[in-house]
Amino acid sequence: MKTCWLCGRNGAADPLDKHHIFGGPNRKLSDRFGLTVYLCHHDCHIFGEDAVHRNAETAQRLHEYGQRKAMEEQGWTVDQFRMVFGKNYLDEEDTSSVTASPCHLPLEGKARAAEGVGPYKGKAKGTGRVSSFRVLDMAVPF
Numbered sequence: 001m002k003t004c005w006l007c008g009r010n011g012a013a014d015p016l017d018k019h020h021i022f023g024g025p026n027r028k029l030s031d032r033f034g035l036t037v038y039l040c041h042h043d044c045h046i047f048g049e050d051a052v053h054r055n056a057e058t059a060q061r062l063h064e065y066g067q068r069k070a071m072e073e074q075g076w077t078v079d080q081f082r083m084v085f086g087k088n089y090l091d092e093e094d095t096s097s098v099t100a101s102p103c104h105l106p107l108e109g110k111a112r113a114a115e116g117v118g119p120y121k122g123k124a125k126g127t128g129r130v131s132s133f134r135v136l137d138m139a140v141p142f
């Protein structure tokens with residue numbers, strides 16, 4: 001059954017609208033990757049205090065939700081998401097967990113990562129999968 005992404009109601013009192021998580025030029029991409037949600041037309045979509053089209057905080061929460069959903073379903077990294085949608089909506093703390101690093105990189109490490117040299121080169125892409133394959137390989141001889 002369809003329910004409102006924001007409040008969970010079923011649309012009986014306030015009919016549900018389909019909302020594209022990433023609008024404007026990304027509206028078609030939202031369609032293509034299934035990044036749409038249902039929202040109560042009046043309270044949660046257009047007019048309410050917390051409505052997505054009125055409340056920047058709600059919009060940001062929905063963008064974060066949409067990015068995580070896309071990355072999970074498409075197997076994308078933050079960089080790959082950014083390449084498709086043109087923007088990263090997750091804050092730095094969220095994105096650092098994607099690189100499977102428990103702590104923040106030191107400043108010089110960040111600079112080096114940005115230049116694509118040094119020990120952090122290439123770490124941002126597919127780290128999780130590569131390491132899980134490695135675990136499997138190591139397990140074989142035993």
Ligand SMILES: [Zn+2]
Nearest residue numbers: 018019020045
């Ligand atoms: Zn909308």
Ligand SMILES: [Zn+2]
Nearest residue numbers: 004007040044
């Ligand atoms: Zn609602």
